[in-house]
Amino acid sequence: MATGEATGIAIVGCGYVADYYRQCLGLHDGVLRLTGVWDHDPARLTAFSSCWGDRAYRSMDDLLDDRSCALVVNLTTPESHAEVTAQAIAAGRHVYSEKPLGMTLAEAERMRAAAREAGVRLSAAPCNVLGESAQTAWSAVRRGAVGRVALAYAELDDGMIHRADYRSWISRSGRPWPARGEFETGCTFEHAGYAITVFAAMFGPVRRVTAFSSLLIADKRTDPPLPHPAPDFSVGCLEFDGGVVARITNSIVAPYDHRMRIIGEDGTLEIKEPWDYASPVRLRKAAQGRLGRLMERRFGGALASRIAPVRATPFRGGRGKPTMDFMRGVAELASAVASGRNPRLDEDFAVHVTEVTEMLQHPERFERPATVRSSFAPIAPMDWAG
Ligand SMILES: NC(=O)c1ccc[n+]([C@@H]2O[C@H](COP(=O)([O-])OP(=O)(O)OC[C@H]3O[C@@H](n4cnc5c(N)ncnc54)[C@H](O)[C@@H]3O)[C@@H](O)[C@H]2O)c1
The missing domain is CATH 3.30.360.10 (Dihydrodipicolinate Reductase; domain 2)
Structure with a gap:
């Protein structure tokens, strides 16, 4: 990503909260750019991508093959957070995860270790702070x-x-x-x-x-x-x-x-x-x-x-x-990565x-x-x- 260019983000998990994130995307023009969306439930994927006019990836691998996506926004169910976050990290993507980062402290620590080893940044909701x-x-x-x-x-x-x-x-x-x-x-x-x-x-x-x-x-x-x-x-x-x-x-x-x-x-x-x-x-x-x-x-x-x-x-x-800007934490992570500073929610x-x-x-x-x-x-x- 060249300096000054919007960060390419992909949404994984096109459920209830994804609509709120999507609605807030326009508040971060010039900082975030959506490259596409993915959900393992085909009906959800179709409903969401056609509602918003977004590109639907064919699979998680298809998403991770897209080099224009630098950051994965993990909006899956809490029980899937660790699996999806680990996949994205392994493919060299920064991750913003909905809360909780993991279902246990041990799971969260494993993800932090994986991110550090891969040299990517990891941040989690909520961002109301x-x-x-x-x-x-x-x-x-x-x-x-x-x-x-x-x-x-x-x-x-x-x-x-x-x-x-x-x-x-x-x-x-x-x-x-x-x-x-x-x-x-x-x-x-x-x-x-x-x-x-x-x-x-x-x-x-x-x-x-x-x-x-x-x-x-x-x-x-x-x-x-x-x-x-x-x-x-x-x-x-x-x-x-x-x-x-x-x-x-x-x-x-x-x-x-x-x-x-x-x-x-x-x-x-x-x-x-x-x-x-x-x-x-x-x-x-x-x-x-x-x-x-x-x-x-x-x-x-x-x-x-x-x-x-x-x-x-x-x-x-x-x-x-929405009464909260759900995308603010994603934008904070993207801006931090782009300018080489530590994200506030690290x-x-x-x-x-x-x-x-x-x-x-x-x-x-x-x-x-x-x-x-x-x-x-x-x-x-x-x-x-x-
Ligand atoms: N519902 C809310 O009001 C709300 C508000 C704030 C935050 N959240 C958080 O957002 C996250 C998602 O909640 P939600 O309410 O949107 O749930 P949801 O069940 O409506 O949506 C989750 C979506 O993730 C998909 N999914 C699950 N595992 C997947 C995987 N491995 N790969 C691809 N897709 C997968 C599901 O098919 C589903 O469409 C949760 O962590 C929740 O805590 C929810």
Whole structure:
């Protein structure tokens, strides 16, 4: 790839989320160029490629024979991530993988080792830490808006999904939302990364995890029944290198609540929805006087002021557009490779997020509290976040 040329990317896995990635591709003109798409399900491949007018590869080998593709975007089911990522790495391609990078820490570490040996770069979703909302909150933390941060809370409760009308959730190219996968991969593996990545970028590597998980509703009313239902609730406390403690709760049982709160000695930052890059960041100062305490008791906190977004023209989703720029992580990886710098979401970061996620979903696999062995170098904020 010549300097200044858009990076050729190919999508593998043309399912539900692929439509959202595809919709965001146009936001990265000049950085990313789609060379084609592949899915091992012929019906999916045809539906997706004809919906978007994209070239459909004949096979994974056909894709890997195409030298114009420098980067594979792995959007397959979590259980296929390792196989597809390994194939692409072996063929000398950089890979951006949907989360989780692997189903276990060991699998993620194997992929990092393979990428290093092949001299390619590997990065993983989610990339909401690169979004305007997370960058605004992080910038506020850096400039001391809440003083010294002591505690952070993330709620990733998704409501009782199995009682929701999810069979009517259809992506643009006609893929129904893959509920069975969600119930068997587990809401923690699917969602914890949206909080871990943001907190880890702000507070550094996690050193210890104390977690609990459980399957509270085994029968998710699927037909046929689920052979391997995953825990549908988890809660864990993360101790970061710098002393901050975070509590992360995941469930598909408790009512929808995606609040993230960053609590410092002088106040609290709140993000309502980490799945929306435009979600406002609000600051509540710690209550001091009697009136402040009364308001806290009555309204759950002092009056909130809105922190100005750090980007002049922030990303706006909604009205038929995704609320997250799914392709931003891919563009970040491609730009890093093109300019020879380290990607913000690098291999070490992806392995670390996988390790902490596995500890949250499967605490029984680790000692308690579990000592995290992976680490990562500090991440730079986005250039526009100062
Ligand atoms: N569904 C969502 O809302 C959502 C949101 C964000 C991220 N994700 C993540 O995106 C990934 C994909 O999720 P999805 O919802 O699109 O699932 P999906 O089941 O709708 O799509 C996955 C696609 O991958 C294909 N596939 C599986 N193994 C393959 C292989 N070896 N080679 C080629 N194609 C293969 C399947 O045929 C299927 O079309 C998952 O990692 C998930 O965690 C999903």
